[in-house]
Ligand code: NI
């Protein structure tokens with residue numbers, strides 16, 4: 117069983133009944149988050165990159181709940197230097213955690229903190245949890261290796277940005293869905309700020325036109341997936 121909750125933006129909570137993992141926990145300064153940060157008690161925090169809308173509340177949340185931050189080396193070191201438990205990884209590497217196997221993938225983007233320190237490469241992430249394989253692409257433009265990622269990994273749930281400007285827009289995210297060939301795609305990273313306004317229902321109808329399934333999750337919505 118995998119319980120998937122969409123906070124908003126690129127923030128997702130994954131639960132398997134024993135572990136609570138949050139990806140890119142962005143609450144403070146996020147105008148679309150409806151879930152209170154006080155109700156989230158993660159034991160794992162996965163970061164795709166260091167931009168403020170992804171690193172978000174990771175440091176305070178990790179310290180409060182003694183959660184392990186999982187990130188690429190440079191960002192993991194930064195979290196450790198700021199008093200958090202961190203597991204250093206890098207792109208292409210996988211590791212077996214108590215919740216399942218996690219692997220970082222490439223992402224075409226940047227990764228610096230709000231005060232301008234560069235934090236290594238941005239990443240996407242493959243997470244095996246509760247009998248489901250989730251691919252959160254992080255912030256990225258479209259790239260052809262998504263096809264390889266999909267060929268090598270039977271993706272159940274693809275989390276893909278559609279907001280354009282900083283990441284893929286709708287049409288590139290449709291192409292990404294074609295490449296990855298997941299059982300289901302869920303759009304993210306849109307409508308949080310005016311510059312990334314996008315219509316998720318336009319994305320959904322374009323995805324359905326290529327024969328794939330799309331669910332537009334509401335802010336705070338939870339979906340339970342069987343094994
Ligand atoms: Ni970013």
Ligand code: MN
Nearest residue numbers: 167169255282
């Ligand atoms: Mn972003």
